[in-house]
Amino acid sequence: MSDVPVVIVGGGSVGLSTAVFLGHHGVRSLVLERRAAPSNHPRALGVSSRTFEFFREAGLHDEVNAAVVTSTTQWKANARTVAEIDHSQAPAPSAAASVVSPESPRGHCPQDRLDAALLPAARERGAAVEFGAEVTAVGQDADGVTVTLADGRTISADYLVGADGVNTKVRGALGIGTTGPGELGGTAMNILFSADLVGHFGSMPVMVEIQHPDVSGMLLAVGEGRWVIHVPLTDGEEPTEERCLAWIRTAIGADVPVEILNAMPWRATMRMAAEFRRGRAFLVGDAARAITPLGALGLNTGVADAHNLAWKLAMVLAGTAGDGLLDTYHDERHAIAELVTEQAALRWENPPLHWDPAAAAGRAAVGMWNAPVVIMGYRYDSTAVVDPVTAVPSTEDIVACLNGDAGSRLPHRWIGPGKSTVDLIGPGFAVLTGPGGEAWCEAARENGLRATVLDADWTSSVALAEDGAMLVRPDGFIAWRTGSGADTALLGKILAMVTSR
Structure with missing residues (x-):
């Protein structure tokens, strides 16, 4: 019998996020961090609206929001010295809400401040977090994984997550090679x-x-x-x-x-693991791929890794999904890592194109996507999506990308005071239907799923028949959509396909 369902090697932002998301899905974990205490260095700073959505889902909206730096204004200045900043160039303050997310863009959220919110949250959700716990070896067989610590202890678990950063030991211990210039x-x-x-x-x-x-x-x-x-x-x-x-x-x-x-x-550093899964072990964050910092893509991509993996591990551990669902972690996140690595490299080579919102033509000329599309507009293509639409409609317009296609993140629409369509999702699968789709609600209930009826404006916005339906995954991505009337058996079959049952 395993000591713990999941052991996480690495207690930085991505490792702690993994523990939080696993706990949100009812899975206990053990986080092992070699440092004696959390780092006081800020490291990465930019946290995207999509990443704030992950923490919103896990019930951490207020805690993470409190970590944001609020003493400065949201703009980038260029000056010989701080004393010579031309403040007349500052943009006018804007209170405009995001049209694509329930979480409006905020200021910088340094990793040390983020970690201070994630550490207690992980423990409150059932994780044990040990500092000063250096992992010296990992092993696995068909039944589980073992982790050996420098103090001589050996810990057994059902699954292992390597979140130990750019200088990861887990990746090497698993024998996983890398590509990239280093x-x-x-x-x-x-x-x-x-x-x-x-x-x-x-x-x-x-x-x-x-x-x-x-x-x-x-x-x-x-x-x-x-x-x-x-x-x-x-x-x-x-x-x-x-x-x-x-x-x-x-x-x-x-x-x-x-x-x-x-x-x-x-x-x-630019380096990517050839595999994000090997047996019962998985790589997330910088252990999976390290990229250049311009664009704040690294931390956000790492937290998205954790969010993608957590619900899949939870379902497999609960016996409600087959092992094939875990293969989709590599299939989905490795492809996104390739995209993000390419986009980070282009930003490193062409910084002005990243900073200038009006530089669409310049970005197109070099193959650079607008930052919101990189962060939120990408699509998944795996067996966990039925008939995905893989090509993004635009590399500039995030609204056009979030159009309800299978494989894309569910579009945000306000459906009540402070409540978004994004809030209808997780921790399990959900069915969304239009005003003529009451029969889909019954089909969902018979398959053990939650269902919500939305209005005709919503179905029109996602080009869905009013008696059609969407099956949405726990991570907010659309697994399947249909314009046909309700079919309980078909919904069950689709759910089984998506979860590899």
């Missing part, structure tokens, strides 16, 4: 410091590209009075504390008290 370019210093820039300057953008001849880099708000500056190093340059302070003071361009909190060297 480390790119030179080393940069990532310097975390405290300074009251808002108090001194009155207003600060969330991001400043510093263009001083003595220091160039990106300055980012990572908390109330906390900042990170990324400074490229030249060959032979020694990043002493005195040097780091000089860079910061030069970048600020004014006499503001500064305290360095942490500093770490960093290099961009």
